[in-house]
Amino acid sequence: MEVVYLNGQFLPKDQALISPDDRGFLFGDSVYEVARWYGGYFFDLPGHTGRFRRSMKETNMVWEDEAKLEEIFEELIERNGIGADCAIVYFQATRGVAPRNHAFPDPPVKPTIYGFARRHNINTLAAERGVAIWLTPDPRWNRCDIKTTALIANVLPYQEAHDQGFAEVCFVRNGFVTEGAHSNIFFVRNEALYTHPENNDILSGITRKNIISVARANDVSVVEEAVATDMIPYMNEAFICNTTGEIVPVTRISDQVIGDGNPGHLTRKLQVLLREFIQSCDPHR
Ligand SMILES: Cc1ncc(COP(=O)(O)O)c(C=O)c1O
Structure with missing residues (x-):
């Protein structure tokens, strides 16, 4: 069973529900990152998480649990039993859920944070x-x-x-x-x-x-x-x-x-x- 991360929880993918009012869905108002797991370790995780933080900053998104980013990447690998296989971790933040309006939600809402791990071998x-x-x-x-x-x-x-x-x-x-x-x-x-x-x-x-x-x-x-x-x-x-x-x-x-x-x-x-x-x-x- 595939386990994904959504807004603070690890849960089976079919239970990960995202609102149709999510700004990632409505506007593509959203940033992401992809890191590679080499059957036991991430290659240059600081490079990837650093770029993700920069993408969030450049788009004025704030995530209160940002310090947990690296931990979540590791946990996605662990919870999906990937261990010695090669994989990617995909991670995304959207500006969150609010009635459709170009202006940022005011007051701000929490971003939607989603991540998954998938086995992947090089071509x-x-x-x-x-x-x-x-x-x-x-x-x-x-x-x-x-x-x-x-x-x-x-x-x-x-x-x-x-x-x-x-x-x-x-x-x-x-x-x-x-x-x-x-x-x-x-x-x-x-x-x-x-x-x-x-x-x-x-x-x-x-x-x-x-x-x-x-x-x-x-x-x-x-x-x-x-x-x-x-x-x-x-x-x-x-x-x-x-x-x-x-x-x-x-x-x-x-x-x-x-x-x-x-x-x-x-x-x-x-x-x-x-x-x-x-x-x-x-x-x-
Ligand atoms: C537009 C674009 N340029 C370059 C890259 C390569 O980036 P990276 O080496 O960090 O995967 C990507 C990766 O998805 C990309 O989408």
Whole structure:
């Protein structure tokens, strides 16, 4: 039986009831987070919980039990008997329940807090062979740095890409590649890594940050500069990254083959280095 967390309680999923007046449902007035459990420990939990707290702060949401966040993540794993399996924990806060009105509820109401854990294994085929991704103009708002559940502008282009057989869609803003619908993107040119700088045009990915530090620790040069779409043909390698997939090589972007059409050697090296770093974070080792 799946056990979820809802507003201070752990309960069977079919007993977790949310009001139709919830602002997450009515407005997408809601933020979320996804962390990965590696069969015994979370990888970079402070990175994820820190970003969740930031998302709440940037959207003016206040949760009185915020200090329990890390404990709840652990308890979701425990109560679902996940232990030695790999999983994700999904966690969400909405501005709460109030009659529909654009203004924040006054007086403020408690946020709705929901979380679940789900077994999840990495897509090893994609990580091994690489994927094709599709490039399209970025239809999203100006605060892509906030991890909000208002994801329709991610979902629609993603579905279009998916229907054409692409594994991800990546967005273009002002002629530059920003990020994927649910991933960040890196390029390799002349043995240096290029990725979009941290600003309002991208979500600051926890995987992105860890890749940058692992790369720098291993003397790989990292340039936090956006890549113009007309430079894509000159890139030797590309990869996308996120919590659920780690590093996935990109072998084609729309109809442009990247490098020789196979995962690049630096991409392969970073896959290994990131995995080693993740394993080195296992407190039971
Ligand atoms: C828009 C977007 N960018 C980047 C990422 C990658 O972030 P992370 O590495 O923290 O999973 C995600 C993850 O879902 C995302 O939704």
